[in-house]
Amino acid sequence: MTSSPKSSFSRRPKRFLDVSESDWNNWIWQHQNRLKKESDFDWLKLSPQEKAGFETIEDFRVAITPHYAALFSDDDPNCPIRQQGLPNVLESNVEDYELEDPLAEESHMPVPGITHRYPDRVLFYVSHHCPVYCRHCTRKRKVSDPNSAASVNQIQTSLDYIRNNKNVRDVLLSGGDPLTLSDDKLAVIFKALREMDHVEVVRLGTRNPVTLPQRITENLCDILRENGPIYTHVHFNHVSEISEESILALSRLRNAGCVLGNQMVLLKGVNDDPETVMQLNRKLLKHGCRPYYMLQCDYAQGISHFRTPLKTGLDIVESLRGRIGGMGIPDYVVDLPGGGGKIELVPNYIESQDGNQITFRNFNGDRFPYVDVE
Ligand code: SF4
The missing domain is CATH 3.20.20.70 (Aldolase class I)
Known part of the structure; x- marks a missing residue:
């Protein structure tokens, strides 16, 4: 179950407690106050992997709006929002098959x-x-x-x-x-x-x-x-x-x-x-x-x-x-x-086929015969 979403202002990190609601809701203020370095995240308990991430990042910089940082869990590095915003030392692993421009843009x-x-x-x-x-x-x-x-x-x-x-x-x-x-x-x-x-x-x-x-x-x-x-x-x-x-x-x-x-x-x-x-x-x-x-x-x-x-x-x-x-x-x-x-990938719902006689499986796992046109 999900509860009603709260405002990020009501969840703002300690370092922003003195910020007014009107500043917080001003996008230029948000841009100007983005968090970019390890010491900016002083209210979080950073994990060793996150700390090492800050030390090893090279070209792909860190920047996080106060709004987005307010959605982070303070103490859980597995927080799904935090993982998308904070660097991780695993970014230094580059697999052989990975590409700088994966979509050849x-x-x-x-x-x-x-x-x-x-x-x-x-x-x-x-x-x-x-x-x-x-x-x-x-x-x-x-x-x-x-x-x-x-x-x-x-x-x-x-x-x-x-x-x-x-x-x-x-x-x-x-x-x-x-x-x-x-x-x-x-x-x-x-x-x-x-x-x-x-x-x-x-x-x-x-x-x-x-x-x-x-x-x-x-x-x-x-x-x-x-x-x-x-x-x-x-x-x-x-x-x-x-x-x-x-x-x-x-x-x-x-x-x-x-x-x-x-x-x-x-x-x-x-x-x-x-x-x-x-x-x-x-x-x-x-x-x-x-x-x-x-x-x-x-x-x-x-x-x-x-x-x-x-x-x-x-x-x-x-x-x-x-x-x-x-x-x-x-x-x-x-x-x-x-x-x-x-390309789109879809689950295969055909259980078996004999000529135009097909057996489909539905979302419940039940089987249904179907006659296709020749
Ligand atoms: S995923 Fe989109 S919003 Fe996020 S860094 Fe890349 S281009 Fe920017």
Whole structure:
């Protein structure tokens, strides 16, 4: 059972006790007060693996908003939220098969800032910054690197590329997190896309409703509304990430006409069991956000400690079927390494087949005969 989400303000760490509620709910204050080094986490009992993580991290920096840090357990290093935010010495383990760019996004880049893999869609990177650097990030090779941020010129070149490619119907703004840009910059990008008749679908990938929900301001929502509908893919991985502030952010996005979908990443020790995914998906549906994808964790370098066997994902999907309506069951997908694109994995419900006589197994394990057409 899950209790009603509390505000992060009411759970704020001791070091922020003097902060006013209005500062806490100001996204710029949250950004400016991000926690970045071991000594910033003085209210936590850090584990030896976390301490060693701070000592061994190299390029992929640590940054955690006070909001997200308030969701951590103070004394349990296995806390699912804490594992996603704090570094771990296991990040130094790089397996032979792991790749710096697991989805070959750089090799499908016709101009800097655009990945064009499928004929009708592009990924448009508008920022390489994020409020929190998630330790499982697929793009850790460049996210958090101040030198890799998209310049104004690069954004214009990307827009020109989309403008000149009339087969592009669907544009996904990504990063990093696009909402690290100012409202003014976002307005320019959305307006430019909306002026291209061939761009029918505009999407926004953002983890701000999880890590910095204060960023979903009325002003931002006005921009989204004016350029809507914006298909907004959020990234909740655990029900404990759904704070009171996140619920307000989701409701503002819905009221701005955004179509909400969640892209959960399957992570060992965080959400790799059916009950955890069930709780998350129920709560998301309650707040108007449809579980869209359950993504197999990619093999970016140094995140093998988060990866789960494919069987885990299949078992979760099978367990959800029959216990929650179809809207609560996300597509379980693997993004194939090397740029092969996404494939969906589904449990096999065919028990046996003899010609057109098939025996299916349902969610309860009961058998049902079925006659297929010739
Ligand atoms: S918000 Fe997304 S892009 Fe940014 S660090 Fe987290 S997973 Fe990576």
